Amino acid sequence: MSEPEGRGARPPEPAAADASHPTSGLDDTVHQRHRLGVLTITAEAQRADFGYLRDALGLTPGNLSRHLMVLEEAGLIQVEKGYEGRRPRTWVRITSDGRAALATELSALTELVRRHGRGNGAAGIPPAGAGES
Amino acid sequence: MSTEVPGEQGGVPRESAGSPEPGEVLRELAAVRRRTRSARHAYWFPLVLFGVLTCAAAPLYVSAATPPAGANAVMGGAAVVGGAPTVLGGMPAGGSGFYLGWYWLVALVGGYLLTLFWYRWHARRIGVETPARGYIATGVVLTVLVVLLPLLSHFVPFLGWLWPGDLWIRGTFAFLIIAAGLWILARAERSVALAITAAVYTGAAVLVSLYNVENLLFRMGWNPSPGNWSLTVLPGILLPAVVLLVAGLAAFVAQRRIRSA
Numbered sequence: 001m002s003e004p005e006g007r008g009a010r011p012p013e014p015a016a017a018d019a020s021h022p023t024s025g026l027d028d029t030v031h032q033r034h035r036l037g038v039l040t041i042t043a044e045a046q047r048a049d050f051g052y053l054r055d056a057l058g059l060t061p062g063n064l065s066r067h068l069m070v071l072e073e074a075g076l077i078q079v080e081k082g083y084e085g086r087r088p089r090t091w092v093r094i095t096s097d098g099r100a101a102l103a104t105e106l107s108a109l110t111e112l113v114r115r116h117g118r119g120n121g122a123a124g125i126p127p128a129g130a131g132e133s
Numbered sequence: 134m135s136t137e138v139p140g141e142q143g144g145v146p147r148e149s150a151g152s153p154e155p156g157e158v159l160r161e162l163a164a165v166r167r168r169t170r171s172a173r174h175a176y177w178f179p180l181v182l183f184g185v186l187t188c189a190a191a192p193l194y195v196s197a198a199t200p201p202a203g204a205n206a207v208m209g210g211a212a213v214v215g216g217a218p219t220v221l222g223g224m225p226a227g228g229s230g231f232y233l234g235w236y237w238l239v240a241l242v243g244g245y246l247l248t249l250f251w252y253r254w255h256a257r258r259i260g261v262e263t264p265a266r267g268y269i270a271t272g273v274v275l276t277v278l279v280v281l282l283p284l285l286s287h288f289v290p291f292l293g294w295l296w297p298g299d300l301w302i303r304g305t306f307a308f309l310i311i312a313a314g315l316w317i318l319a320r321a322e323r324s325v326a327l328a329i330t331a332a333v334y335t336g337a338a339v340l341v342s343l344y345n346v347e348n349l350l351f352r353m354g355w356n357p358s359p360g361n362w363s364l365t366v367l368p369g370i371l372l373p374a375v376v377l378l379v380a381g382l383a384a385f386v387a388q389r390r391i392r393s394a
Contacts (some may be wrong), residue, residue: 033158033161037161040249041166042170044261045173046262048261049256049260051260056168109155113155
C-alpha cells in the first residue's frame with residue numbers, strides 16, 4: 001500500500017513551489033478516492049449506514065472499517081454504533097470539518113480539471129451539493 | 134491519487150497503474166452523490182399523506198358550509214375564540230369551524246409525526262437518512278403557534294398583528310402550513326421536483342385561501358341546486374389535495390422505477 005496515512009503525511013513542498021496551485025488544496029486523508037466516496041455520501045445524507053457505504057463503494061467490511069477509522073481519527077466523520085433489536089448497526093455522520101475538507105478537495109479537483117482538463121469532456125461537472133434532482 | 138486498498142471491488146472502480154484523472158474522480162463522485170440522493174428520496178409519502186388528509190377533511194368543510202336548520206348563521210371564528218383552533222377552523226359561511234379546527238390540529242400534528250416515523254423507517258431500510266427534522270419541526274411549531282395565537286392575542290393584544298390577515302377565514306390555513314413545510318422538505322431532499330411541487334402547491338393554497346375558486350366553475354356553467362350549495366366549497370379543498378396526490382403518486386412511481394433500475 002503506497003498511500004500515506006494521516007493528514008500530515010504529505011512531503012513538504014519546495015519553497016519555490018507555487019502555493020496557489022490546486023494540488024496544494026489536496027489533503028491525503030480526504031484525497032483517497034474511497035474516503036472521498038465516504039465523505040461524499042455522508043455529506044449527501046444526514047447519516048449513512050455502514051452497509052450502504054460498503055455496497056455503494058464496493059468495499060469489503062475490513063477495508064471500509066479502516067477508511068472510517070482514518071476519517072474518524074481526522075475528525076471528519078462521527079461513527080455511531082448501536083443496535084436495532086439484537087442486530088448491531090453502525091451509522092456514519094459527517095462533521096463540519098469533514099464538509100469543509102470535502103468542499104476544499106472538490107474545489108481543488110475542479111480547479112485541476114479547469115487548468116489541465118479543458119476540452120476533455122470534464123467540463124460541467126457539478127460542484128458538491130449541486131445537481132439537484 | 135493514492136493506490137487502491139486490496140480487495141476492493143464494485144461501485145468505485147479500481148485504480149489502474151496510473152492515477153485517475155481529476156475529471157474522472159469528479160464524475161464518479163457525482164454519480165455516487167446522485168445514487169445516494171435517489172436512494173434517500175422518500176417525499177412521496179408526506180405528499181400522499183397530506184393529500185389524503187385534505188380529502189378526508191372535505192366532509193367537514195361541506196358540513197361547516199351548511200347553515201344550521203332554522204337558525205341564523207353564526208360567524209364561527211368569533212364564536213369559538215379560545216375554545217378551539219380558530220385559525221385552523223376559519224369562519225365558514227354556514228356555521229362553526231369548530232370541528233374543522235380540531236380536525237386540522239390532530240391531522241397536522243399526526244401527519245408530521247407519521248412522516249417522522251416514515252423517514253426513520255425508510256432510513257433503516259435503505260441505509261441513508263434524509264435530514265427531515267427541520268421539516269417536522271417547522272410543521273409542528275407552525276401548527277402550535279397558530280393554535281396558540283388566538284389565546285395569546287386575547288391576553289396580549291400586541292400579538293394581534295400576527296394574525297394572518299384574510300388567509301385563515303376560509304379554514305384553509307392548514308394548507309399554508311403544509312406548503313411552508315414542503316419548502317423546507319424540498320431543501321432537505323435537495324429535490325427540484327419537490328421544489329416545483331411546493332411552488333405549485335403554495336400557489337394553490339394561497340389562491341383557495343383568498344379567493345372562492347368555485348366562482349371559476351360557476352363561469353364555466355356549474356350551477357348546483359340550492360340544496361347542494363354547501364358542495365361549492367369542495368373545489369377550493371380538492372384543488373390543493375389533487376396537487377399533492379398527483380405529485381406524490383408521480384414521485385412514488387419515479388422513485389420506485391429508479392430503485393428497481
